[in-house]
Amino acid sequence: MDEFDFILKVKPNRTFQKNVKVAIGDDAAVYEPSLNRNQVVCVDTMVEGVHFLKHLSTPFEIGYKALAVNISDIAAMAGIPLYYLVSITVPSSWKEEELVEIYKGMDELAKEYKMDLLGGDTVSTSDKLVISVTVIGEVEQETQTLRSKACDGDIVFVTGNVGDSSAGLAILLDHVQIHNQHSKEYLINRHKKPTPRVNAGRLIGALYRASLNDVSDGLASELNEISEASNVGITVFKDQLPVSDELLSLSSANDIYKWILYGGEDFELVGTTSRNSWEKLKQTCDKMDLKITQIGLVDQKHSGVMLQTVNQELVRIEKSGYNHFRNK
Ligand SMILES: Nc1ncnc2c1ncn2[C@@H]1O[C@H](COP(=O)(O)OP(=O)(O)O)[C@@H](O)[C@H]1O
Ligand SMILES: Cc1ncc(C[n+]2csc(CCOP(=O)(O)OP(=O)(O)O)c2C)c(N)n1
Ligand SMILES: [Mg+2]
Ligand SMILES: [Mg+2]
Ligand SMILES: [Mg+2]
Numbered sequence: 042m043d044e045f046d047f048i049l050k051v052k053p054n055r056t057f058q059k060n061v062k063v064a065i066g067d068d069a070a071v072y073e074p075s076l077n078r079n080q081v082v083c084v085d086t087m088v089e090g091v092h093f094l095k096h097l098s099t100p101f102e103i104g105y106k107a108l109a110v111n112i113s114d115i116a117a118m119a120g121i122p123l124y125y126l127v128s129i130t131v132p133s134s135w136k137e138e139e140l141v142e143i144y145k146g147m148d149e150l151a152k153e154y155k156m157d158l159l160g161g162d163t164v165s166t167s168d169k170l171v172i173s174v175t176v177i178g179e180v181e182q183e184t185q186t187l188r189s190k191a192c193d194g195d196i197v198f199v200t201g202n203v204g205d206s207s208a209g210l211a212i213l214l215d216h217v218q219i220h221n222q223h224s225k226e227y228l229i230n231r232h233k234k235p236t237p238r239v240n241a242g243r244l245i246g247a248l249y250r251a252s253l254n255d256v257s258d259g260l261a262s263e264l265n266e267i268s269e270a271s272n273v274g275i276t277v278f279k280d281q282l283p284v285s286d287e288l289l290s291l292s293s294a295n296d297i298y299k300w301i302l303y304g305g306e307d308f309e310l311v312g313t314t315s316r317n318s319w320e321k322l323k324q325t326c327d328k329m330d331l332k333i334t335q336i337g338l339v340d341q342k343h344s345g346v347m348l349q350t351v352n353q354e355l356v357r358i359e360k361s362g363y364n365h366f367r368n369k
Pocket of ligand 1: 114
Protein backbone atom coordinates (compact mmCIF):
# COMPACT_ATOMS: atom_id res chain seq x y z
CA MET A 42 0.00 0.00 0.00
CA ASP A 43 1.23 3.50 -0.82
CA GLU A 44 0.49 6.25 1.72
CA PHE A 45 -0.01 8.96 -0.92
CA ASP A 46 -2.22 6.81 -3.19
CA PHE A 47 -4.32 5.96 -0.15
CA ILE A 48 -4.83 9.64 0.73
CA LEU A 49 -5.93 10.35 -2.85
CA LYS A 50 -8.43 7.48 -2.61
CA VAL A 51 -10.11 8.85 0.50
CA LYS A 52 -10.02 12.51 -0.53
CA PRO A 53 -13.62 13.59 -1.26
CA ASN A 54 -14.19 15.11 -4.70
CA ARG A 55 -16.68 17.66 -3.39
CA THR A 56 -17.15 20.08 -0.52
CA PHE A 57 -20.49 20.87 1.09
CA GLN A 58 -19.50 23.97 3.02
CA LYS A 59 -18.72 27.13 1.06
CA ASN A 60 -16.53 28.37 3.92
CA VAL A 61 -13.85 25.78 3.14
CA LYS A 62 -10.91 27.60 1.54
CA VAL A 63 -8.30 24.82 1.54
CA ALA A 64 -9.23 21.15 2.10
CA ILE A 65 -7.07 18.01 1.74
CA GLY A 66 -3.81 18.45 -0.14
CA ASP A 67 -1.80 21.13 1.63
CA ASP A 68 0.01 21.41 4.95
CA ALA A 69 -3.15 22.33 6.79
CA ALA A 70 -6.75 23.12 5.98
CA VAL A 71 -8.25 26.60 6.00
CA TYR A 72 -11.88 27.53 6.58
CA GLU A 73 -13.62 30.76 7.34
CA PRO A 74 -15.64 30.66 10.56
CA SER A 75 -19.21 31.96 10.29
CA LEU A 76 -19.87 35.44 11.60
CA ASN A 77 -21.43 35.62 15.06
CA ARG A 78 -21.02 31.92 15.80
CA ASN A 79 -18.67 30.21 18.20
CA GLN A 80 -16.55 27.27 17.03
CA VAL A 81 -17.04 23.94 18.84
CA VAL A 82 -14.32 21.31 18.63
CA CYS A 83 -13.81 17.79 20.02
CA VAL A 84 -11.77 14.66 19.40
CA ASP A 85 -12.47 11.03 20.27
CA THR A 86 -10.36 7.99 19.46
CA MET A 87 -11.35 4.40 18.71
CA VAL A 88 -8.85 1.61 19.29
CA GLU A 89 -9.07 -1.92 17.91
CA GLY A 90 -9.64 -4.31 20.83
CA VAL A 91 -10.94 -1.51 23.10
CA HIS A 92 -13.74 0.09 21.06
CA PHE A 93 -14.28 -2.56 18.39
CA LEU A 94 -13.14 -6.01 17.33
CA LYS A 95 -12.18 -6.58 13.71
CA HIS A 96 -14.03 -9.89 13.45
CA LEU A 97 -17.29 -8.40 14.80
CA SER A 98 -17.55 -5.10 12.89
CA THR A 99 -17.06 -4.26 9.23
CA PRO A 100 -14.61 -1.46 8.39
CA PHE A 101 -17.62 0.57 7.18
CA GLU A 102 -19.29 0.24 10.61
CA ILE A 103 -16.06 1.19 12.39
CA GLY A 104 -15.76 4.36 10.31
CA TYR A 105 -19.41 5.24 10.78
CA LYS A 106 -19.13 4.93 14.56
CA ALA A 107 -15.82 6.83 14.77
CA LEU A 108 -17.50 9.88 13.23
CA ALA A 109 -20.86 9.34 15.01
CA VAL A 110 -19.33 9.44 18.51
CA ASN A 111 -17.70 12.78 17.73
CA ILE A 112 -20.82 14.30 16.18
CA SER A 113 -22.52 13.21 19.41
CA ASP A 114 -20.17 15.43 21.44
CA ILE A 115 -20.98 18.38 19.16
CA ALA A 116 -24.71 17.58 19.67
CA ALA A 117 -24.16 17.66 23.45
CA MET A 118 -22.90 21.24 23.02
CA ALA A 119 -26.00 22.07 20.91
CA GLY A 120 -23.75 22.62 17.89
CA ILE A 121 -23.98 21.99 14.16
CA PRO A 122 -21.19 19.65 12.98
CA LEU A 123 -19.39 21.00 9.90
CA TYR A 124 -15.88 19.65 9.45
CA TYR A 125 -13.82 16.62 10.46
CA LEU A 126 -10.21 15.47 10.41
CA VAL A 127 -9.09 11.84 10.69
CA SER A 128 -5.85 10.51 12.11
CA ILE A 129 -5.40 6.82 11.38
CA THR A 130 -2.69 4.52 12.73
CA VAL A 131 -2.55 1.39 10.61
CA PRO A 132 -1.00 -2.04 11.22
CA SER A 133 0.07 -4.00 8.11
CA SER A 134 -2.69 -6.57 8.72
CA TRP A 135 -5.26 -4.04 7.44
CA LYS A 136 -5.71 -3.87 3.65
CA GLU A 137 -6.11 -0.64 1.73
CA GLU A 138 -9.67 -1.63 0.66
CA GLU A 139 -10.59 -1.99 4.33
CA LEU A 140 -9.26 1.47 5.13
CA VAL A 141 -11.18 2.94 2.20
CA GLU A 142 -14.31 1.25 3.60
CA ILE A 143 -13.69 2.96 6.98
CA TYR A 144 -13.80 6.30 5.15
CA LYS A 145 -16.97 5.25 3.30
CA GLY A 146 -18.60 4.62 6.68
CA MET A 147 -17.66 8.13 7.78
CA ASP A 148 -18.83 9.55 4.46
CA GLU A 149 -22.32 8.14 4.96
CA LEU A 150 -22.76 10.38 8.02
CA ALA A 151 -20.79 13.26 6.49
CA LYS A 152 -23.26 13.36 3.59
CA GLU A 153 -26.19 13.35 6.00
CA TYR A 154 -24.82 16.36 7.92
CA LYS A 155 -23.07 18.02 4.95
CA MET A 156 -19.74 17.78 6.72
CA ASP A 157 -16.43 18.14 4.92
CA LEU A 158 -13.34 16.02 5.54
CA LEU A 159 -10.65 18.71 5.92
CA GLY A 160 -7.60 16.53 6.47
CA GLY A 161 -5.91 14.08 8.76
CA ASP A 162 -2.82 11.98 9.19
CA THR A 163 -1.74 8.46 8.18
CA VAL A 164 0.90 6.52 10.10
CA SER A 165 1.88 2.87 10.43
CA THR A 166 2.17 0.76 13.56
CA SER A 167 3.11 -2.79 14.46
CA ASP A 168 0.13 -3.01 16.79
CA LYS A 169 -3.63 -2.30 16.63
CA LEU A 170 -5.59 0.05 14.37
CA VAL A 171 -6.33 3.41 15.99
CA ILE A 172 -8.66 5.97 14.49
CA SER A 173 -8.92 9.41 15.94
CA VAL A 174 -11.50 11.85 14.61
CA THR A 175 -11.66 15.58 15.28
CA VAL A 176 -14.93 17.34 14.58
CA ILE A 177 -15.40 21.08 14.27
CA GLY A 178 -18.83 22.62 14.50
CA GLU A 179 -20.50 25.88 15.27
CA VAL A 180 -22.99 27.14 17.81
CA GLU A 181 -24.76 30.43 18.47
CA GLN A 182 -22.65 32.70 20.66
CA GLU A 183 -25.18 32.81 23.48
CA THR A 184 -25.60 29.01 23.64
CA GLN A 185 -23.73 26.92 26.20
CA THR A 186 -25.31 23.60 27.16
CA LEU A 187 -22.75 22.85 29.85
CA ARG A 188 -22.62 20.05 32.39
CA SER A 189 -22.47 22.79 35.04
CA LYS A 190 -25.84 24.36 34.20
CA ALA A 191 -28.24 22.19 36.20
CA CYS A 192 -30.31 24.00 38.85
CA ASP A 193 -32.41 22.90 41.78
CA GLY A 194 -35.95 22.03 40.60
CA ASP A 195 -34.89 21.10 37.03
CA ILE A 196 -36.42 18.22 35.12
CA VAL A 197 -33.89 15.53 34.13
CA PHE A 198 -34.43 14.13 30.63
CA VAL A 199 -32.85 11.73 28.16
CA THR A 200 -33.38 11.29 24.40
CA GLY A 201 -34.15 7.92 22.80
CA ASN A 202 -33.67 4.67 24.73
CA VAL A 203 -30.78 3.69 26.95
CA GLY A 204 -29.06 0.33 27.41
CA ASP A 205 -29.48 -0.93 23.85
CA SER A 206 -25.86 -0.46 22.85
CA SER A 207 -24.30 -2.53 25.61
CA ALA A 208 -26.95 -5.21 25.16
CA GLY A 209 -25.94 -5.25 21.47
CA LEU A 210 -22.31 -5.63 22.46
CA ALA A 211 -23.17 -8.47 24.88
CA ILE A 212 -24.98 -10.24 22.02
CA LEU A 213 -22.01 -9.73 19.68
CA LEU A 214 -19.66 -11.11 22.32
CA ASP A 215 -21.96 -14.12 22.89
CA HIS A 216 -22.47 -13.13 26.52
CA VAL A 217 -26.25 -13.41 26.09
CA GLN A 218 -28.46 -15.53 23.91
CA ILE A 219 -31.24 -13.92 21.92
CA HIS A 220 -33.61 -15.79 19.65
CA ASN A 221 -35.74 -13.01 18.22
CA GLN A 222 -33.95 -12.01 15.00
CA HIS A 223 -35.49 -8.53 14.83
CA SER A 224 -34.47 -7.65 18.41
CA LYS A 225 -31.00 -9.04 17.81
CA GLU A 226 -30.47 -6.90 14.71
CA TYR A 227 -31.94 -3.79 16.36
CA LEU A 228 -29.68 -4.04 19.43
CA ILE A 229 -26.53 -4.82 17.45
CA ASN A 230 -27.29 -1.94 15.11
CA ARG A 231 -27.70 0.43 18.07
CA HIS A 232 -24.22 -0.62 19.18
CA LYS A 233 -22.56 -0.39 15.78
CA LYS A 234 -24.37 2.56 14.26
CA PRO A 235 -25.41 4.97 17.01
CA THR A 236 -27.47 7.99 15.91
CA PRO A 237 -25.98 11.28 17.09
CA ARG A 238 -28.82 13.46 18.41
CA VAL A 239 -27.97 16.69 16.61
CA ASN A 240 -31.58 17.84 16.10
CA ALA A 241 -32.46 17.30 19.74
CA GLY A 242 -29.24 19.08 20.76
CA ARG A 243 -30.21 22.10 18.65
CA LEU A 244 -33.65 22.28 20.26
CA ILE A 245 -32.15 21.98 23.75
CA GLY A 246 -29.61 24.69 22.90
CA ALA A 247 -32.44 27.05 21.97
CA LEU A 248 -33.88 26.85 25.51
CA TYR A 249 -33.15 29.63 27.98
CA ARG A 250 -30.84 27.35 30.00
CA ALA A 251 -30.03 23.63 29.94
CA SER A 252 -27.30 21.30 31.10
CA LEU A 253 -26.36 18.55 28.66
CA ASN A 254 -24.05 15.57 28.24
CA ASP A 255 -23.95 12.67 25.80
CA VAL A 256 -24.04 9.09 27.01
CA SER A 257 -20.69 7.52 26.13
CA ASP A 258 -19.60 5.99 29.44
CA GLY A 259 -23.10 5.20 30.75
CA LEU A 260 -26.11 7.08 32.14
CA ALA A 261 -24.82 6.78 35.74
CA SER A 262 -21.46 8.27 34.80
CA GLU A 263 -22.91 11.14 32.75
CA LEU A 264 -25.51 12.03 35.41
CA ASN A 265 -22.78 12.07 38.05
CA GLU A 266 -20.76 14.41 35.81
CA ILE A 267 -23.72 16.83 35.68
CA SER A 268 -24.31 16.48 39.42
CA GLU A 269 -20.63 17.21 40.19
CA ALA A 270 -20.20 20.04 37.69
CA SER A 271 -23.43 21.76 38.80
CA ASN A 272 -23.06 20.88 42.46
CA VAL A 273 -26.63 19.56 42.64
CA GLY A 274 -28.32 16.33 43.64
CA ILE A 275 -30.19 14.27 41.05
CA THR A 276 -32.95 11.72 41.60
CA VAL A 277 -33.74 9.29 38.78
CA PHE A 278 -36.99 7.31 38.76
CA LYS A 279 -36.32 3.74 37.76
CA ASP A 280 -39.76 3.20 36.25
CA GLN A 281 -39.36 6.25 33.96
CA LEU A 282 -36.14 5.13 32.27
CA PRO A 283 -36.85 4.67 28.54
CA VAL A 284 -36.19 1.08 27.57
CA SER A 285 -36.80 -0.33 24.09
CA ASP A 286 -39.14 -3.29 23.66
CA GLU A 287 -36.22 -5.10 22.07
CA LEU A 288 -34.12 -4.69 25.22
CA LEU A 289 -37.06 -5.62 27.45
CA SER A 290 -37.52 -8.80 25.46
CA LEU A 291 -34.15 -10.01 26.74
CA SER A 292 -34.99 -12.19 29.71
CA SER A 293 -32.18 -11.45 32.18
CA ALA A 294 -33.80 -8.51 34.03
CA ASN A 295 -30.77 -7.73 36.20
CA ASP A 296 -28.52 -7.25 33.21
CA ILE A 297 -31.01 -4.84 31.73
CA TYR A 298 -30.49 -2.28 34.52
CA LYS A 299 -26.75 -2.88 34.49
CA TRP A 300 -26.77 -2.00 30.77
CA ILE A 301 -29.16 0.93 31.15
CA LEU A 302 -27.20 2.61 33.95
CA TYR A 303 -23.61 1.54 33.44
CA GLY A 304 -23.34 0.18 29.89
CA GLY A 305 -22.61 3.27 27.84
CA GLU A 306 -22.18 4.02 24.13
CA ASP A 307 -25.87 4.88 23.73
CA PHE A 308 -24.88 8.34 22.48
CA GLU A 309 -28.21 9.70 23.63
CA LEU A 310 -28.34 13.16 25.20
CA VAL A 311 -29.00 13.47 28.93
CA GLY A 312 -29.59 16.81 30.58
CA THR A 313 -31.70 19.07 32.70
CA THR A 314 -33.77 22.21 32.25
CA SER A 315 -36.44 24.21 34.09
CA ARG A 316 -39.97 22.79 34.24
CA ASN A 317 -41.21 25.54 31.88
CA SER A 318 -38.54 24.89 29.28
CA TRP A 319 -39.10 21.15 29.61
CA GLU A 320 -42.81 21.51 28.71
CA LYS A 321 -41.84 23.44 25.56
CA LEU A 322 -39.06 21.04 24.64
CA LYS A 323 -41.24 17.98 25.09
CA GLN A 324 -43.97 19.45 22.89
CA THR A 325 -41.54 20.36 20.11
CA CYS A 326 -39.81 16.98 20.24
CA ASP A 327 -43.17 15.19 20.11
CA LYS A 328 -44.14 17.18 17.00
CA MET A 329 -40.82 16.28 15.38
CA ASP A 330 -41.08 12.62 16.39
CA LEU A 331 -37.92 12.90 18.52
CA LYS A 332 -38.18 10.65 21.55
CA ILE A 333 -37.35 12.45 24.79
CA THR A 334 -38.37 11.32 28.30
CA GLN A 335 -38.35 12.84 31.74
CA ILE A 336 -36.35 10.47 33.94
CA GLY A 337 -35.90 12.45 37.13
CA LEU A 338 -35.53 15.68 39.06
CA VAL A 339 -32.72 17.87 40.29
CA ASP A 340 -33.19 18.24 44.03
CA GLN A 341 -30.99 19.31 46.87
CA LYS A 342 -32.28 16.76 49.37
CA HIS A 343 -29.07 14.81 48.79
CA SER A 344 -25.81 15.12 46.88
CA GLY A 345 -24.83 12.93 43.95
CA VAL A 346 -27.22 10.74 41.98
CA MET A 347 -29.94 8.58 43.55
CA LEU A 348 -32.20 6.01 41.91
CA GLN A 349 -35.75 5.83 43.25
CA THR A 350 -37.06 2.30 42.85
CA VAL A 351 -40.70 1.32 42.33
CA ASN A 352 -40.98 0.76 46.12
CA GLN A 353 -39.85 4.37 46.71
CA GLU A 354 -36.46 3.21 48.01
CA LEU A 355 -33.51 5.49 47.24
CA VAL A 356 -30.29 3.80 46.11
CA ARG A 357 -27.12 5.74 45.33
CA ILE A 358 -25.88 5.44 41.72
CA GLU A 359 -22.12 5.65 41.79
CA LYS A 360 -20.06 7.15 38.98
CA SER A 361 -19.17 3.73 37.68
CA GLY A 362 -19.44 2.97 34.03
CA TYR A 363 -16.80 2.75 31.36
CA ASN A 364 -13.41 3.92 32.63
CA HIS A 365 -10.35 3.39 30.42
CA PHE A 366 -7.99 2.83 33.33
CA ARG A 367 -10.36 0.63 35.34
CA ASN A 368 -12.15 -1.46 32.69
CA LYS A 369 -9.01 -3.54 32.12
N1 LIG B 1 -5.68 13.40 27.00
C1 LIG B 1 -6.40 14.53 27.12
N2 LIG B 1 -5.78 15.72 27.02
C2 LIG B 1 -6.50 16.87 27.16
N3 LIG B 1 -7.81 16.90 27.39
C3 LIG B 1 -8.47 15.75 27.49
C4 LIG B 1 -7.80 14.50 27.35
N4 LIG B 1 -8.71 13.51 27.49
C5 LIG B 1 -9.90 14.12 27.69
N5 LIG B 1 -9.77 15.46 27.68
C6 LIG B 1 -10.82 16.45 27.91
O1 LIG B 1 -11.51 16.12 29.10
C7 LIG B 1 -12.92 16.35 28.99
C8 LIG B 1 -13.70 15.06 29.25
O2 LIG B 1 -13.30 14.07 28.29
P1 LIG B 1 -14.18 12.79 28.01
O3 LIG B 1 -14.55 12.17 29.30
O4 LIG B 1 -13.48 11.96 26.99
O5 LIG B 1 -15.47 13.45 27.38
P2 LIG B 1 -16.49 12.75 26.42
O6 LIG B 1 -17.02 11.56 27.19
O7 LIG B 1 -17.53 13.78 26.18
O8 LIG B 1 -15.75 12.36 25.17
C9 LIG B 1 -13.13 16.94 27.60
O9 LIG B 1 -13.10 18.34 27.69
C10 LIG B 1 -11.89 16.44 26.83
O10 LIG B 1 -11.56 17.33 25.76
C1 LIG C 1 -14.69 -4.85 22.06
C2 LIG C 1 -15.38 -3.83 22.91
N1 LIG C 1 -15.30 -3.92 24.25
C3 LIG C 1 -15.91 -2.99 25.03
C4 LIG C 1 -16.62 -1.98 24.46
C5 LIG C 1 -17.34 -1.00 25.34
N2 LIG C 1 -16.72 0.31 25.42
C6 LIG C 1 -15.53 0.60 24.90
S1 LIG C 1 -15.11 2.20 25.13
C7 LIG C 1 -16.55 2.53 25.95
C8 LIG C 1 -16.84 3.91 26.51
C9 LIG C 1 -16.94 4.98 25.46
O1 LIG C 1 -15.69 5.22 24.85
P1 LIG C 1 -14.74 6.41 25.30
O2 LIG C 1 -13.46 6.27 24.59
O3 LIG C 1 -14.66 6.48 26.79
O4 LIG C 1 -15.54 7.63 24.72
P2 LIG C 1 -15.76 9.07 25.38
O5 LIG C 1 -16.29 8.85 26.78
O6 LIG C 1 -14.45 9.76 25.39
O7 LIG C 1 -16.77 9.71 24.46
C10 LIG C 1 -17.33 1.39 26.04
C11 LIG C 1 -18.66 1.31 26.71
C12 LIG C 1 -16.67 -1.92 23.04
N3 LIG C 1 -17.33 -0.95 22.39
N4 LIG C 1 -16.06 -2.86 22.30
MG1 LIG D 1 -13.81 11.68 24.88
MG1 LIG E 1 -19.33 13.46 25.56
MG1 LIG F 1 -15.26 7.90 28.11
